[in-house]
Amino acid sequence: MIRVRTAMEAVPAYVAGRQGSFADAVNQDLTQLASNESPFPPLPSVLAAIAGAATDVNRYPDIDGLLLRARLADLHGVDVDQIVLGCGSIEVCRQAVTIAADPDSEVVHAWPTFPEYATITALAGARARRVPLVEARHDVEAMAEAVTEQTRVVFVCNPNNPTGTALTRAELVTLVEAVPSWCLVVVDEAYADFADPREFGSALELLGLHQNLLVLRTFSKAYGLAGLRVGYGVADVEVASLLLRARIPFGVSSIALAAAVASIDAGPELAARVATVRTERDRMATQLTGLGWEIPSSQANFLWIAMGEAQATAAARRCAESRIVVRRSPGGVRVTIGTEEENGRLLDALGSPADLPSTRSAAP
Numbered sequence: 001m002i003r004v005r006t007a008m009e010a011v012p013a014y015v016a017g018r019q020g021s022f023a024d025a026v027n028q029d030l031t032q033l034a035s036n037e038s039p040f041p042p043l044p045s046v047l048a049a050i051a052g053a054a055t056d057v058n059r060y061p062d063i064d065g066l067l068l069r070a071r072l073a074d075l076h077g078v079d080v081d082q083i084v085l086g087c088g089s090i091e092v093c094r095q096a097v098t099i100a101a102d103p104d105s106e107v108v109h110a111w112p113t114f115p116e117y118a119t120i121t122a123l124a125g126a127r128a129r130r131v132p133l134v135e136a137r138h139d140v141e142a143m144a145e146a147v148t149e150q151t152r153v154v155f156v157c158n159p160n161n162p163t164g165t166a167l168t169r170a171e172l173v174t175l176v177e178a179v180p181s182w183c184l185v186v187v188d189e190a191y192a193d194f195a196d197p198r199e200f201g202s203a204l205e206l207l208g209l210h211q212n213l214l215v216l217r218t219f220s221k222a223y224g225l226a227g228l229r230v231g232y233g234v235a236d237v238e239v240a241s242l243l244l245r246a247r248i249p250f251g252v253s254s255i256a257l258a259a260a261v262a263s264i265d266a267g268p269e270l271a272a273r274v275a276t277v278r279t280e281r282d283r284m285a286t287q288l289t290g291l292g293w294e295i296p297s298s299q300a301n302f303l304w305i306a307m308g309e310a311q312a313t314a315a316a317r318r319c320a321e322s323r324i325v326v327r328r329s330p331g332g333v334r335v336t337i338g339t340e341e342e343n344g345r346l347l348d349a350l351g352s353p354a355d356l357p358s359t360r361s362a363a364p
């Protein structure tokens, strides 16, 4: 056996939403409600861009992804040098911890939240300070109090995975203002497109005021390109230039770059799909609540159903028997919003809490 870094002892294996191979999923005709993907196939215009880019794959992609960065800069009204790309936004998360965290420094994040923050922190040899959610929401005051001289990064998942809850604009401002300017605040807005703009305040609005802010977005969710792996961050130019130094060179493929640009071009069509998902989400929340399930208000493309361990195990098994994959997460089960038909299947499979063992846990 090789000798490995001591820090590896604290690094958990990645647990995918969908277990088993992709071929299994196709062969078994699974209803995939475990990974918060888009239920819609790629748009014809995006497929055409993918086919066009495929003819050049004997060449490396544009290392700077300039065309896509210019389009994103336009979209968000920022300078092109403020945009960094990654092989999924997950790569930009890694860049953030890589540039900021020394071994033995600290990274603050809520719990439960996107588990990759903990993994990336452990990989860097840094320590995670988990701040428990309160009533499935970020505890802004406790997050601010958890920041010490050793803290290098604060992750804020907004809307939060797995609970779907979002900070109000005022809460976000309070948190960002409470963190010292030498500490990087990463606001992960992977699900922001599904949030109600009247209630949800994007951290993009705060960029000009805080040079320690990094806002993450992805093409994997609302844009439906999870299989192509492209995400991005928006930050102050100095932070962005540091992140660039930590990137995987050529980490975003030419096909992903072309598909992302075509997806920005298809903005109105994709916005209509997002609106459909939001309508379905609200319908599902009403139906599930009517059946007796407890669901925090979700601003994302998934719902989090509070359950105790035994109940969650039984619920996931029951869904699996109907060939529906859902995601177990601490204190409950997370279900992605699929098509109307898929969601109907989920409702039938899940039934009501009275049909399942009732051990409701207090977390999160």
Ligand SMILES: Cc1ncc(COP(=O)(O)O)c(C=O)c1O
Residues within 6 Å of the ligand: 035, 036, 087, 088, 089, 090, 091, 114, 157, 161, 188, 190, 217, 218, 219, 220, 226, 229, 230, 231
């Ligand atoms: C909160 C959050 N951030 C980031 C990601 C990763 O997205 P990407 O596919 O862009 O790497 C996910 C994926 O599920 C997520 O839930």
